Amino acid sequence: MSQSYSIHELASITKASLHGKIFDDQRFSWLLTDSRKISFARSAVFFALKTHKNDGHKYIGGLLEKGVSCFVVSRLPSNKSFLAKATFLLTTDTLNALQMLAAAHRSRFRYPVLGITGSNGKTIVKEWLAQLLSPTLNVVKSPRSFNSQTGVPLSVWNMDFSNELGIFEAGISQPGEMARLEKIIRPDTGIFTNIGPAHDEGFSDLEQKIEQKLRLFENSEMLIYSSENSILDDKILEWSKSHPRVSLRSWGNRITDTIRVNKKDSERADLLQIFYLDRRYDFQIPFTDKASVENLIHCLAFILINNLYEPGLPARVMKLEPVAMRMEMKQGINNCLLINDAYNADIYALGIALDFLASSSGKLKKMLIISDILQSGLPAEELYSTVAALLKEKNIDVLVGIGTDISKFVHTFSFLEAYFYPDTRAFLLNHDLSGFIDLGILLKGARDFGFERIGQKLQLQDHQTVLEIDLDAMVQNLNVFRSLLNPDIRTMAMVKAFGYGSGSHEIAGVLQFHGVDYLAVAFADEGNILRAAGIHMPIVVLNPELHNLDILFRYNLEPEIYSLKLLKRLLHEIQHFSAYHPENPFPIHIKLDTGMHRLGFMESELNELLSLLKNNTSVKVASVFSHLAASDLPEFDDFSMHQIAKFTRLSSIIETTLGYPFLRHIANTAAISRMPQAQFDMVRLGIGLYGVDGSGKMSRQLQNVTTFRSVISQIRVLQAGESVGYNRSVILQQPTKMAVVPVGYADGLDRRLGNGKAFMWVRGQKVPTLGNISMDMCALDITGTDAQEGDEVIIFGKELPVQEMAARLETIPYEIFTSIPPRVKRVYYSE
DSSP states (O other): OOOOEEHHHHHHHHTOEEEEOOOTTOEEOEEEOOTTOOSSGGGEEEEOOBOSSOBGGGGHHHHHHTTOOEEEESSOOSOGGGGGTSEEEEOSOHHHHHHHHHHHHHTTOOSOEEEEESSSOHHHHHHHHHHHHTTTSOEEEOSTTOOSTTHHHHHHTTOOTTOSEEEEEOOOSSTTHHHHHHHHHOOSEEEEOOOOSTTGGGSSSHHHHHHHHGGGGTTOSEEEEETTSHHHHHHHHHHHTTOTTSEEEEEESSTTOSEEEEEEEOSSSEEEEEEETTEEEEEEESOOOHHHHHHHHHHHHHHHHTTOOOTTHHHHHHTOOOOOOSEEEEEBGGGOEEEEOTTOOSHHHHHHHHHHHHHHHTTSEEEEEEEOOOSOSSOHHHHHHHHHHHHHHTTOOEEEEESTTGGGGGGGGTTSEEEEESSHHHHHHHSOGGGOOSEEEEEEOOGGGOTHHHHHHHBOOOOSOEEEEEHHHHHHHHHHHHTTSOTTOEEEEEOHHHHHTTOHHHHHHHHHHTTOSEEEESSHHHHHHHHHTTOOSOEEESSOOGGGTHHHHHTTOEEEEOSHHHHHHHHHHGGGOTTOBTTBOEEEEEEBOSSOOSSSBOGGGHHHHHHHHHTOTTEEEEEEEOOOSOTTOGGGHHHHHHHHHHHHHHHHHHHHHHTSOOEEEOOOHHHHHHOGGGOTTEEEEOGGGGTOOSSSSSTTTOOOOEEEEEEOOEEEEEOTTOBOSGGGOOBOSSOEEEEEESOOGGGTOOGGGOTTSSEEEETTEEEEBOSOOOSSOEEEEOTTSOOOTTOEEEEESSSSOHHHHHHHTTSOHHHHHHTSOTTSEEEEEEO
16 A cells, blocks of 8 residues: 555544554554454554454454554453553444545545446456456456445555556445445446345345445446346436436447447357447457356446447457456365465455465465566555565465566565566476475466466366365354354364365364364364364364374373263373373363263262362363253253253362363354353354254354355257166156266265255256266256256255255255265365
8 A cells, every 4th residue: 555644644534532652653554354364564553343243342452462553443442551552543433434534535536436236246347347447547446345344445445546447346235335335435437237136135125225226326427237127227217317417328239228239149259249329349258158248248338438448458358257256275286285366466465365375274384476466556666565575474485476577576575485487488387396395375366477377287186076165154154153152252163074074174274263262173183184284273172082092192182081981091191291290281171961871971970070180180171061962953942951950060060179160061053043041151163154054043144155066077868768877767758958967976975866856056947866876977857958068067055055955865964064075176265
């Protein structure tokens, strides 16, 4: 950021009162709302946002230790020593203060600003417009899909006097939100992409949702939209009667449309013909799906109406590619972890991506492969000095700089191992990729540099069948459950069984980054793997085995103790480890059997247990817990209450006898939402992290995390009387369009799901299985669809919840998740 503000300017704009130590000479240029993602702490302002899920005020102490010295708060810290270390701007509403500051910053600039809203396509239209216009205009845009009440001010804050056009997207989920975003963006021109069911739950009906979204354009000069959606067209025409200042520019097939569109098939690709002001423009386009064509026409309409067309535009259109909405994490060559984020090549996006690299790579050395950063608005020396400071702050070990600009600043990066190449081709020809071993690698390149070629070289060859894990959705689910907890209640996350099939250390890294208090694994070997991957937080081993108790001591893993035999063996083994003694006792977790009758101490064993614990000071009880047998079933609530009461009584006896406090926990995922009285000191969160609601109360709030997907390998049309697959289990009764999909029972697809007993999702509809499930493939009946070879197939995910598959198999989602073997590649995503 080249724009900065003094502490007094910040106070004036946000109407806040100043408290604490006042830094009169300090300038602030970075806005911070997430305490885990700090860039340039000395020049950052932290806004302590308070939501129903979290409260930013509780992170002030930790941020002070990391060098942040300016805070916008709605209450002063109770720790008065903080006031001697930092400036506090006290306001009644920190979110409003953030938005006021962004609105004031926006008012400094006079160049055109485009605002984009709609149910779908906002991010695509924004990114494609930037790609099409960037060769001739300096464009500032929203990072990723930053379109919320906090995302929009953070986006607008990136505006700079060097820019020539601003493009910002705005999304809302309930009435009243868009009016606040309009004051920040203040768009001269608007694009309303489309209207659909996204976030319907926040509005009374579709008309209200359109009306609320239109508030973004209350003070705009022009609005571009498609007339092909009749509901949207009617509502916009009605709205325009009360907003005569806003000039409407529609596109479609009507004579009255400003831009008329004609789409024809050609031999090479689809031909898109656009008519504007008595001139025809022909574009060969690289895709055929309706959504992509609609998004492109929005872009071209904006360009033509604003007289931005130039001869090189058709060639740029042909180079448009699908926009990767999220960072993608895959397994790379030679035990490397590869994070592909060629989505945004700017300073702000770089900081976000480096934080993701840090949270994901554990003990691996961290490498950044980055191209020239184009159109930053900063002088090159200031730009790459800023990049260097960020890499030093984020502890990056190795840098590969690709481009003629970054290569001029070798001396700026002399503090780390660095290599420089003029272009991607030179890197691939001259750098020995076999030396990339045990690295966490972040790819961060502008599209012109073709970093996809590097990604292809560095990632392991993909199997077409993958299990995708949406890490942002997992964090969202974590925060949903956290919002149900009383203050100071801790959280233990279950990552046993390969993280419910999603990958153990990858999931553990994210949970550690987001402040979970404990992790729990089934066996010590799982804990050992997490430690090797750089997980340093407390880990509980739920099923410690007598033959390898030494692993617990060596890797600081805390065992569940459920029997006298196990405790005695542990006490014997601990004598060989001098690190644990009365001054540094080994933490253990005592399990009580209150009715589950699986593992745990019975009440009759309590006296002997307490005698052993009191007479052996080399161990200390870190927690006492139990397991509810039926917390998800209302018909057994009386039994659950009996378990809770028994647990309360027995754990109190243990605490009184031992004479020191410990954590108590009994609530699992279902109990968190159904039984607030079971929270005690900590809760255990398992399947709920993955968006599966066992209680029936949380399904609307939880997001899908795992998507099991594949592709169509081959399509055939078979005739009546023919059979499909082994054993001729199905004889076709009519001509059938069949698709072969490379997923079988060796990939975790149960054989019982063949012969129409399950469905998959193809081209927006459910299609049944056909014939028996084979080891490595299955067949689908896609009759009546326009599916093509290479099309995506969803086995389960948002469109087909895993619960449906579990119900057909008369099992539970746990079994489905954990049945997917490691040969199915896990791909991790994050925005």
